[in-house]
Amino acid sequence: MKSYPFLMVSCLTLFACGGVAVEPVVAEGPHDEPVPATEPRATLRVAVDLDRRTGCEEAFDLAVYAHRAVERIAWEPPSAASPCVARSATVTFVPSRLPQAELISFMRSHARLLEVKP
């Protein structure tokens, strides 16, 4: 198999990608802590177009997770060649801390386009 050069290139490329990783928006308050299991969660499916840059998915995550009401952003694998466009994700959040409408508005401020999926 001719995979070794490819593997090597992939590894190195990714190291390089690390070099352009985006700084997170640092949340105020203590570091990450669990949300009590008793607090009700809700989920929201969204379709997202992100800024076309290396590490676009991670940059979105780092920005949105800064709000502590967002518990999880689960991405589906990219359906197109680009990792930044036509992405789908399911967001788990705590509606008592962040109403859905505000969550959508907050996420839109970090995406080129965001639509709620049925």
Place this chain on the structure above:
Amino acid sequence: MKMSRFAMRAFMIAACLTPTAFVVKSAFADDDESGDESESAATQGEAMTSADLPKKRRAVLEGLIKNDKILINVTAREMPASPDILNLGRRTVPALARCVADNVDNQLRASCANLLGRLGDKAALPALHSALEAWDAHVRRAAIDALRKVPDRSSFLPLSKILEREDEEGGNIAAALDALGVLSDKRAVPLLEKHLRDDKDPYVRSAAFRGLWKTRHIMARSNVIAFLKLALNSDSPDLMLAATFSASEVRAPELVDPLVRIMKKSPDARTKNRAVYALGKIGDRSATAALVKHLPKVRESRMLNNIAFALERLDSKAFFQAAEGLITHQQAQIRFNTAFVLGDVRRPEGLPLLKGALSDQNDGVKLNAVSAIGKLDTQDGVALLEHYVDDSNAGLQQAAIYALYALSAMKRTDLVFKKIYDAHKDKPEFASARLDAAVALGRAHDPRVTTDLMTCLELRTCSAWQVDGALRASNLPEIPGRVLVTWVKDRPEVTDLVGALKPQGASTVALGKAKAGLALRDLPGTINALDLAGDLGDQSALDVLRPLLGHENARLRAHASVALARWGDTSADAVILRDLENAPHDQLPHAVRLLSRVNETAARTRLLPELVKRIAQSDRDLSVAAAAVQLAWDPDAGVFSLLNALGSTERRERDLAEMYLRRSTHPKTTELLRRALSRETRTPVRDQLRRILDLRAAAETSSHTATGMPMQAHKYHR
């Protein structure tokens, strides 16, 4: 301290090897110091029980737990092998401590100290502290190394005395600085700083640097930046290189100037590359001008690549302006490298430049341009690539097809199938190209290539990871049986695949292989079969495996007990927990990997409360290992214990947490780490989280894409 560097290194190597050379004889217990990988080491044919050991050594081994004085008068001939002692676990600590303190054979004392380090039990500290005053330098060295592995603030004074000895070996001084660095003790900082600043020996200075780096979490950030500056501005190549690595983690703008100086002046290509990489990580725009100015001088592809990525972050426009000149440079090598880098940058802005490169007279440049277009984040290159799908140049044609395949997100399987896989049928000269196509199509789970991929695995032409997804997704009835037959032929790498496919009769085969392994004293083969038996979950195997709960080989017992616990045998739980507490600290990562195999809810429900108790224990190695198992079983809950460990005041705890978080294969782990990074307020923990995410991304993408489309070789390393 005046020893030459060569002599010092020779001494260090000898010091490291001596204990092993004198103690490891034939062992009935396998030694897994280097983790799972050593399972494939040649232990076949070795005795699996102590019954086969010479009488005297067997007697010593049997007395190790009951009699703590047994090693005082033992000779090298009577000393059991290291793996056999480690097999007995931490219960051997009292006897080994007496060996260090009271045996007169310096080589045995050093060996015992080495074992105490591996066991990691703090009960050994007094004996190791005393051994720092031994006359023999090898004994002192073994004790220093052991203390590094069992870091405790009580070791500060004894270790600092090593630095004061006028007759101390340079290697021991360096080792002591390394050990002081992991104590997480502020008193060590001035000592480390003094040696970094004033010591004449570059080897010792490097050790002082490493020590300070390990202590950074209890230092003010300004002091961390100060010692990094000192190292970057030093005249020592080793120090400069080490500091470039650190600079990319600390990402302080204050380090830009020394890094730029290294980029311009350092004669060492690796150091220069690391400096540029660090500049990219720091992301301070003040480096832009220097990087742009340096770009036209670059002849080396990896440097070009690093500058490209640094500039992409700092000033993307500046990079593309510079690339415009490079893609038309008079030297083909530079055009070749530039085309490749433009692909790696992935930005659509690269397309016009690459379009121009398609007219290059040099085929290599053209080939790189075609491949690069396939990597860009734009569909605008599709029309350009279509021109080459029937090109007479086979290399160019294939590159274009794979580029189009990539741009279609692996949807254009027919293109790869017809133009490469089917077109080269019955052409031996294209066998390799056809195989590449099969692997690429296998990633898209194309059923037309499944049989070929199975054969490829059987012939060892493909690796298991290249075909794993395609075979798991296959509906062909023959695949599970063929995978099982492959596993039987000593192919442990397909164990998980067999466990997932669950071929008919596999449990009988796995147990048969386990029994054969026991009869043939084949430890790796036996434990691999036990793991598979655990995956397959056949109740009929309980009677076969229960007797192994009392086996004297700890590793074999561990794999059997985990398999049994998975099937609901509660008697195995106590064995698992007892062995976990008794395990040498350096074998805990292996135990974590083994326990992570437990997928069964019932077994997790039984064992988890016990693991949570151990997370709260003061034995930090055990605590972090228990947290790592919880992460594997329940990442949402487990991650917090590891985040706490990452923020610990103890360096060892932080390093262990980092290791387990890096290794975690749970798909949720990356999400949880991103969330943690986003909310992290402690600077050193943020740095560490950033590093873990970068390393995980590198590992993940290489494993995902390695089975994909073949690409042209490009020679660069960082």
